[in-house]
Amino acid sequence: MAEHLLEVRDLHTVFPTKDGLVKAVDGVSFHLDPGETLGIVGESGSGKSVTVLSVMRLLQRPGRIAGGQILYKGRDLVKASDPEMQEIRGEEIAMIFQDPMTSLNPVFKTGWQVGEPLRLHKNFDAKKALKEAIGYLQKVGIPEPDKRAEQYPHEFSGGMRQRAMIAMGLSTSPDVLIADEPTTALDVTIQAQILDLLRKVNHDFGTATILITHNLGVVAGMCERVMVMYAGKVAEQGPTADVFANPKHPYTWSLLRSIPRLDAEEHEPLRAIEGLPPDLINPPGGCPFHPRCAFRIDRCVREMPPLQPVGPTQMASCWVTQAGRDLNEAVS
């Protein structure tokens, strides 16, 4: 088997709290190939962000990686030292955060900040870094980049700041770009522009992209593959088109069904998923989704299903579909 660019194997990340151990990421495995786009979806608290923060080794205390491997170009990042991680962050793997309004340091000019990775990793001097930074600001579609570089973040709009963040991420030509809900804090029109830019970045620079979102439409438009997370576990993964057309996990199925449709009958109620996400300190026995699952069988309450191939391209952790049942046919 060919080596993946990034491969996460059986990752466990925990947060000790006074009420007990929160298993925020519980046995997650996935991989990313060069130039690929992977979407990670799931509701709040499903462990999406914690997964990528674990990859970056940027967990806030007291969070820690309790087990598993994160193989980047064959090196295990879990075992990497702090200086080694500092070399990888920004240079090899860059990250874009959810809220562009607070992700830039208010006391520095934008151009200086965008050039910071170059000063850190490529030993550029101030002048050269600023020149490069202006070039990247131009590439991400900021008009008059030389003037904009001299401005402070508070003079930028949200969309422009997110562009600046992307420029900062790209400046060292990383192999992996992780975007953690990059459009959640933006207006819908700006969202489309930023996603367009990310798609262009992936296409033009060949940067493998991990896109975290809870917007299924974004995944459909951007990602070749998708991983659906629930309660810190992988519910399902596979090529986006297949997963959307033929979900193999009831959670994915419910998520897709809960998207409001324009062609719905008038006054038809929105179909929400009943119940609440589980408590991650004491998750329900068996499959964590079973209390909310419409397809539940007895086995689901007793045993956790492993993540196994279901169908030719997909993987799912569900006893029902692993037994050969088709979710789309089951309810229609």
Next chain:
Amino acid sequence: MAVDQTTITQLEGTPVSYEGGLARPAQSYWSESWERLRGSTFGMFFGGVLVVLAVIAITAPLFANFVTHVQPTSVDLSNNFAGFSRAHPLGTDELGRDTLTRLVYAARVSLGVGFLTVAIYLLIGGTVGISAGFYGGWLDDILMRFVDILLAIPTIYLLIMITSMLPLPLGPITIRHDAFSLSFIIAITVWGTVARLVRGETLTVKNRDFILATRSIGASNLRLMSRHLLPNVLPVMIVAASLGVGQIILLEAALDFVGLGVQPPTASWGNMLLNAQTYFYHSTWLVIFPGVCIVLAVLSANIFGNAVRDAFDPRLK
């Protein structure tokens, strides 16, 4: 039709510019604060007084050589308790030393100690506060408990305790009652408050997203603290320092006055006061001049400090 045409050409002729779109020019926190400070006439006036005092203090030897033509320690017993004259504009003391020259030299001590002490305690308090706040955990516990202990002991008691041990041989150097040593001694007794303030601010800043974002581009802890965190806690430090100079000048004068500060024959406003109190009824002006100097310096430092605080404190905007 013709009207439309002109509108279009005008639109096309206007280059798209962001400058025109902005209501006011781009301003950083620093330039904005500086503008505000400059706008405070009262504050700037006393800032000016402080600058004049500082210039006089720095050029004291020139002043002695070219204006009064006497050294601050040159004794003239035949001419003690002299009144105001051309040779001695502010008279002489019990040993016939020129009061004006001594006042000018004393300004070096008071202002020097004032500014140097503040610089040192900002350095100590800033470093401790940022490290404690940034790293947290056991380092925070140890440093902050130490600060708690320091703040629980009355400053003046600590100062008297340390200064009464002087001169203190410490390896190759001996710590004496000079302005330089006093600055360090005062600084190590008062940095606690600054450390606490800076720690508190660090705690709020370090949890903001841009710190995580800066970590994500591979910045080391040292760079995070010195380059990215420090500028964000600097306003708090400026505010803490703004009222510090006046306080320290007073504290140093008090130490001199109880005889534990700068020792005669070196002139300081505090020890001139101490010396003059013996002759209070006999030569009142010997008390008045150093007293007025202390009041003027502290008042200027405090009013200017207030203006600085008003201009730089982000919470007062």
